[in-house]
Amino acid sequence: MKIIFKNLLNFFLIFFIFVLLSKNIYGNQAYFDLSDSEIEIQTNFNGKEVIIFGLTEPNFDTILTIKGPNQNTVINKKERFFGLWINSKRMIYKDLPSIFFVASSSPIDEILNQDSIIKKSLYFEESLLNLVTQRNFNFNEDNKSKNWNKNLIKIKKNINFFKEYNIKIVDDKLFQTRVFFPPNTVPGDYEKNIFQINNKKIISQKNKKIVIKKTGLGNKIFNLAHDKPIFYGIFCIIFAIFSGLFAATVFRRW
Numbered sequence: 001m002k003i004i005f006k007n008l009l010n011f012f013l014i015f016f017i018f019v020l021l022s023k024n025i026y027g028n029q030a031y032f033d034l035s036d037s038e039i040e041i042q043t044n045f046n047g048k049e050v051i052i053f054g055l056t057e058p059n060f061d062t063i064l065t066i067k068g069p070n071q072n073t074v075i076n077k078k079e080r081f082f083g084l085w086i087n088s089k090r091m092i093y094k095d096l097p098s099i100f101f102v103a104s105s106s107p108i109d110e111i112l113n114q115d116s117i118i119k120k121s122l123y124f125e126e127s128l129l130n131l132v133t134q135r136n137f138n139f140n141e142d143n144k145s146k147n148w149n150k151n152l153i154k155i156k157k158n159i160n161f162f163k164e165y166n167i168k169i170v171d172d173k174l175f176q177t178r179v180f181f182p183p184n185t186v187p188g189d190y191e192k193n194i195f196q197i198n199n200k201k202i203i204s205q206k207n208k209k210i211v212i213k214k215t216g217l218g219n220k221i222f223n224l225a226h227d228k229p230i231f232y233g234i235f236c237i238i239f240a241i242f243s244g245l246f247a248a249t250v251f252r253r254w
Contacts, residue, residue, distance in 0.1 A: 031055045032175075032194050032206065039181065039212045047183045050210065051176065052103075054194065058172040061111040061197040063104045063122060064165075066179060066210070067097040069188030075152050091148050094132040098186045100124065100156070103165035103177045111197050120195070120202070124153045124162055159184070187212050 032054025039048050056062050073096045076087040104111070108123055121127035128149045139145055156162035160182045167177045190210040196203045 032208075034192070034208070034210070037208070037210055039185075039210065040215045041185070041187060041212060042215055045183055047185070048181045049178055050181065051178050052192070053174065053176040055173055056105075056169065056175050056196060057198070057203075059198065060203065061105045062167050062169070062175045063108060063112070063195040063197060064102065064167060064177060065122060065193045065195075066101040066190055067099065068190035069098060069186060070095040071098055071186070072096070073098075073152070075148060075155070077148075089137045089143070090135065091152075092134040093128070093152065094134065096131065097127075098161060098188075099181070099190065100127065100162045101165060101179045102163075103167045103179070105167040105169050105175065111200060112202070113200050116200075116202060122195070124156075125149060128152070181212065185212055187214050 032052060034053075035051040036048065039050075052064060073093045075091045075093070077089040077091075078085045079088040081088070102108070102123060108117060112122070114126075117123055118126045118129055121130075133145075137143070153162055160180070163179075165177050165179055167175050169175050188211075190212060191207060192210060193205060193207045195205050
């Protein structure tokens with residue numbers, strides 16, 4: 001209840017601050033804020049909803065994107081050989097955002113031209129066009145890059161890492177949307193960009209960051225695994241051996 005009250009208080013506070021500002025100060029500029037700029041992932045983390053809100057101009061449309069952190073993503077295709085299904089083809093997408101959320105006040109392809117959508121990577125398909133990839137096969141009529149991109153997007157959508165939201169516009173002045181970071185969100189920095197659109201042109205752009213980090217014991221284990229993988233591997237082996245010996249001792253007594 002306290003969290004909901006805090007979010008509503010922040011929402012209305014920002015709204016009244018912006019309303020009191022002169023139009024000459026914020027004309028054609030995208031002003032926005034969010035309920036949480038830092039999210040902590042603990043062992044009981046079940047995901048987190050973030051409210052994003054701000055001011056817009058009358059008759060303007062708004063587009064929001066949240067992306068990050070970038071990492072290589074591998075997609076495999078299985079084929080049947082001698083009765084067995086094996087991963088025969090592989091595509092690696094270089095520096096692909098692990099999460100890509102997009103929200104808009106109207107359908108993006110209706111409020112912005114295709115060149116701008118591609119240039120700013122404002123939608124799932126267009127964001128893959130200029131992405132560097134690595135593969136162990138050649139494309140042909142039966143195996144096109146477009147099919148691989150569609151499968152990648154489908155996989156990402158199924159785990160809620162690629163997701164589309166709607167932006168609500170109130171009285172042609174205030175916009176708001178809610179996005180949800182799933183429980184398996186990757187720690188790191190997430191870029192948030194707000195675009196103000198008018199007559200199919202980007203009038204202004206603002207950006208902020210959300211920092212998602214592990215805390216507590218989970219953070220120590222995470223850092224150990226990434227900073228000192230050899231020690232982490234030795235620790236896991238020793239832990240597995242002692243766990244096995246302990247379990248064997250307990251069951252022997254029974």
